[in-house]
Amino acid sequence: MADQTHQAWWRSAAIYQVYLRSFADGNGDGVGDLAGLRSRLPYLAGLGIDAIWIVPWYPSPLADGGYDVADFRAIDPIFGTLAEAEKLIEEAHAAGIRVICDIVPNHCSDQHAWFQKALAAPSGSPERDLFWFRKGRGEHGELPPTDLQSIFGGPAWTRVADGEWYLHLFAPEQPDFNWDHPAVRAEFEDILRFWLDRGIDGIRIDSAAVLIKDPLVSDTYEDNDGIHEVYQSWRRIADTYSPSRALIGEVWLPDHEAFARYLRPDELHTAFNFAFLGAPWEADKLRYEIDMTLEVHAPVAAPATWVLSNHDVTREVTRFGREVTNFAFADKRRDVPSDLALGTRRARAAALLTMSLPGAYYLYQGEELGLEEVEDLDDALREDPMFHRSGGVDPGRDGCRVPLPWSGSTAPFGFSPSDATGTPWLPQPAHWAELSVAAQQGVQGSFLELYCEALRIRREDPALGDGPMRWLESEPHVLAFARDDSFANVTNLGTEAAVLPPHREVLLSSVPLNEDGTLPPDASAWIRLA
Numbered sequence: 393m394a395d396q397t398h399q400a401w402w403r404s405a406a407i408y409q410v411y412l413r414s415f416a417d418g419n420g421d422g423v424g425d426l427a428g429l430r431s432r433l434p435y436l437a438g439l440g441i442d443a444i445w446i447v448p449w450y451p452s453p454l455a456d457g458g459y460d461v462a463d464f465r466a467i468d469p470i471f472g473t474l475a476e477a478e479k480l481i482e483e484a485h486a487a488g489i490r491v492i493c494d495i496v497p498n499h500c501s502d503q504h505a506w507f508q509k510a511l512a513a514p515s516g517s518p519e520r521d522l523f524w525f526r527k528g529r530g531e532h533g534e535l536p537p538t539d540l541q542s543i544f545g546g547p548a549w550t551r552v553a554d555g556e557w558y559l560h561l562f563a564p565e566q567p568d569f570n571w572d573h574p575a576v577r578a579e580f581e582d583i584l585r586f587w588l589d590r591g592i593d594g595i596r597i598d599s600a601a602v603l604i605k606d607p608l609v610s611d612t613y614e615d616n617d618g619i620h621e622v623y624q625s626w627r628r629i630a631d632t633y634s635p636s637r638a639l640i641g642e643v644w645l646p647d648h649e650a651f652a653r654y655l656r657p658d659e660l661h662t663a664f665n666f667a668f669l670g671a672p673w674e675a676d677k678l679r680y681e682i683d684m685t686l687e688v689h690a691p692v693a694a695p696a697t698w699v700l701s702n703h704d705v706t707r708e709v710t711r712f713g714r715e716v717t718n719f720a721f722a723d724k725r726r727d728v729p730s731d732l733a734l735g736t737r738r739a740r741a742a743a744l745l746t747m748s749l750p751g752a753y754y755l756y757q758g759e760e761l762g763l764e765e766v767e768d769l770d771d772a773l774r775e776d777p778m779f780h781r782s783g784g785v786d787p788g789r790d791g792c793r794v795p796l797p798w799s800g801s802t803a804p805f806g807f808s809p810s811d812a813t814g815t816p817w818l819p820q821p822a823h824w825a826e827l828s829v830a831a832q833q834g835v836q837g838s839f840l841e842l843y844c845e846a847l848r849i850r851r852e853d854p855a856l857g858d859g860p861m862r863w864l865e866s867e868p869h870v871l872a873f874a875r876d877d878s879f880a881n882v883t884n885l886g887t888e889a890a891v892l893p894p895h896r897e898v899l900l901s902s903v904p905l906n907e908d909g910t911l912p913p914d915a916s917a918w919i920r921l922a
């Protein structure tokens with residue numbers, strides 16, 4: 393039965409992204425795992441989130457942090473077992489937390505059985521037809537079939553022993569599936585059922601807009617015809633469950649209307665709002681993205697989502713402390729100075745802004761602690777193909793994936809148990825002692841307490857989550873909007889104090905208000921209107 397009611401959880405949920413390798417290490421090998429996650433469910437329940445999204449947990453050689461999947465129906469032994477995943481789902485549900493898993497339909501690992509069979513099979517074989525194998529150009533086929541560049545840099549084609557080339561939009565270890573092939577479609581429908589049958593409440597769909605392509609005919613792989621049929625069929629599957637399971641697309645498309653087509657009532661339920669994530673800390677740009685978001689979602693009646701960060705982007709504490717505060721993959725460089733105190737202050741304000749906008753809200757682990765991007769990692773420790781394939785020009789995404797600090801004054805800060813044999817797979821900065829969960833819990837004014845309090849109010853106040861909003865009159869550098877007759881958010885992105893609209897009560901503010909009751913710069917407040 394379809395669950396399209398206004399109360400459907402995914403319309404308003406606060407969803408916490410778990411980057412499993414870096415969340416909590418239960419077995420002491422220095423890598424986060426399911427045992428660690430299960431042991432921290434009380435923390436997540438206490439935080440007041442509605443669901444967790446767990447990044448790929450499948451067997452993987454980790455050529456792209458697990459987005460190179462070798463088997464879509466199993467758990468990597470480094471994380472645990474399928475039985476443990478089932479336990480986790482059960483325990484999360486008992487704690488009132490829904491579970492979203494991550495499916496990667498565009499590609500697999502080069503170690504996946506299908507690709508290994510394709511490599512062993514001859515040119516033109518049915519095994520190769522599941523991928524994009526092609527002859528090269530040049531007299532001896534020594535040139536790639538086209539000049540297409542991969543998203544991670546370098547050619548999108550790699551040559552195999554017999555001289556053919558295969559397509560990979562990402563790293564060479566991530567061969568692209570041929571979505572024109574019915575067996576690929578059938579396989580993923582089966583994978584979907586495999587996880588939904590285990591009680592998974594939602595699926596995050598990786599690189600959702602790039603599945604359909606004809607790389608010989610066109611360099612365009614985004615949003616091609618035929619993509620919507622795939623998700624319509626997935627939606628039919630999701631709707632056979634009661635309540636309907638949520639499909640959440642990772643859809644990076646600059647064209648807002650093209651984006652909204654994925655959210656029609658017979659397709660995905662929601663998609664990440666990257667336009668908002670990428671916006672700079674500037675009132676007019678944020679206002680534009682908020683308006684645009686609401687405008688494009690309205691005709692398809694899908695709820696918007698609001699995201700400040702994830703495992704692919706620079707943490708906002710660092711980003712907002714820089715001179716240029718937007719996020720764009722193409723502009724990522726090393727050694728860009730950041731005023732972390734300013735970034736932290738803005739990130740607190742951004743959190744209150746983001747959590748009070750209409751729709752669902754995503755937060756990325758560590759965001760609630762105010763962690764910054766770790767920028768001084770030793771190059772030898774960096775794993776991300778974005779770093780390696782750019783020749784080190786792009787710092788890569790390791791800096792937002794450093795293991796979480798939970799407690800204690802020295803690394804691993806409770807990330808691993810005290811009798812651990814391994815050290816965290818990426819080193820944590822020494823000053824994270826002050827940012828650990830234990831150091832912040834119950835401490836008035838801490839980053840974590842701000843998040844807990846905001847999430848609590850967001851959950852309890854029916855005006856928040858999905859629903860209407862209207863802008864209130866304000867100075868140009870101030871964003872002020874009401875959610876109903878009583879709740880309003882005011883965020884000051886200017887350099888001077890802002891006067892709050894008439895109100896009965898200040899529910900929460902990112903920093904203390906000025907003595908005269910005005911809102912300082914780079915601050916945000918939730919108020920009860922008079």
Ligand code: GLC
Nearest residue numbers: 456459496562598599703704
């Ligand atoms: C998505 C993931 C990212 C991954 C890429 C390729 O963008 O979020 O981490 O590298 O897809 O699977």
